[in-house]
Amino acid sequence: MATTPRRVPIKEGLLAGSLDRLSEVRLCATRCRSCGESTLGTNSNCPNCGGQKVEQVSLANEGTLYTYTVVRHRPPGNYRGPDEFEPFGIGLVEVDGVIRVMAPLKSKIEDLEIGMKVRFHSYPLRTNEAGDEVIAFAYTAGG
């Protein structure tokens, strides 16, 4: 009987929610209880004030594109995009009015525009050495 592969996040602590239901997955952030600043992922301290009283929060799905660029050449090192390189967007996505997340953009590059509404999206990127599905994220056009 075929078994469903186990799923793991591309980085531990980056994604909140069960990876078996990708539509319910959210980005995870760490909010400082002292200064209120939020940073991406699960962190044990606050890089703003150094405080260690922090809590994990999951970010809203919708965001606004603060700025972006189009990567026109294959990135160096262990890039896991399509074998045949296609230019793609990356940008800073503002979420919940508190954080701007550096993220890949899976929209058509011609459609990218500062101020556009984008939506969080998680997807299987690859299978790792242990046979697990590695889950990554991006933002796509549309609120």
Added chain:
Amino acid sequence: MEDVYVIGRGMHPFGRFDKSSEQIGAEAARLALTDAGISWGDVQSAFMARMYLPATSGPRILRNLGGTDISIIDVEAACASGGAALRQAVLAIKAGDVELALVCGTEKMPRGFMDPSMIYSPWQVELGMSQNPAYWSMRAMRHMHEYGTTEQQIAKVAFKNHRNSVHNENAMYRKEFSIDQIMSSPLVCDPIRLLEICSPNDGAAAVVVASGKKMRQLGAHGIRIAGVCHSISRYSSDFRCPADSMSATLENVGPTRVTAERVYEAAGLGVGDIDCFEVQDTDAFCEIEIYEDLGLCPVGEGGPLIDSGEVEIGGRTPVNMSGGLISKGEPVGASHLGQVVELVDQLRGRCGARQVENARVGLAHVLGAGGNCAITILQR
């Protein structure tokens, strides 16, 4: 406290060479010693700025000048390594620990995009968020959106710097390009194009620094180091690289502005007292932002400043007379000391066709990974 002076300067051209880092670095150091009229045995302490070379590069490079038992240490602060190393030498002299020191920056780097594993997390590399120019470009896009800065203004910076480089024998590219050629060169990351970006390469630059007392004993005529400061970016103040998220609520002041304020205060000088500038043009847009952060113009008016012609040689505040990193390339450990060499030559009036008339005060600025920023002000 004791003033510190640059009494000798040496440079190995920036470019790509079939030579070891030991040869390149030792050559620059030797030229600096000769220019100062001293020998290696006179040096009391040495600092080697480098980022990509392996540990203990300082002793490996400098022992080519002869055996020694002085303190030689490597200094690394990304693109600001040279400034951080110079600062250590100045502090050692001001503290009275030594009277004369050698500061050398050396680098030998592969072509193309820098090795991303040095500054990015593995997951950022997998998702392709690992090209330094992408981060610079996102700053440019936001600046264009907020202030109306244009692609043509960005191209003008590259045009100016390439044109200045024609007169610099130490630059890697010494070719003039038209605005059209620049604007039709391939996009690297929108809106930044190939002819608007600097390349990592090989090179070395060195200075001999001494206390005023030592300088007078030697009968040398030095250029005074009016200030040298180094800082890293405040929390969430700069998304140059690497960054995975930024604050949407805090507007912290960026590293160039912080370092500039610090060095102006240390030097007792303002931006209006400075005759010429060498700044970090890793990409052409970056230079526009630096005009604003150094106080050459108000925020948002960097584009009009390049249009005005005031940053050209012959203008009121010339920037990157050497051709900048866009033309010279960026051997990271050597880049700031290369700027310092240019300023020393400018203040000595030895720059020939790229000479700024009657230059008395010059400022050198670098900025890179981790928000590492260094600024040195030199005064004749």
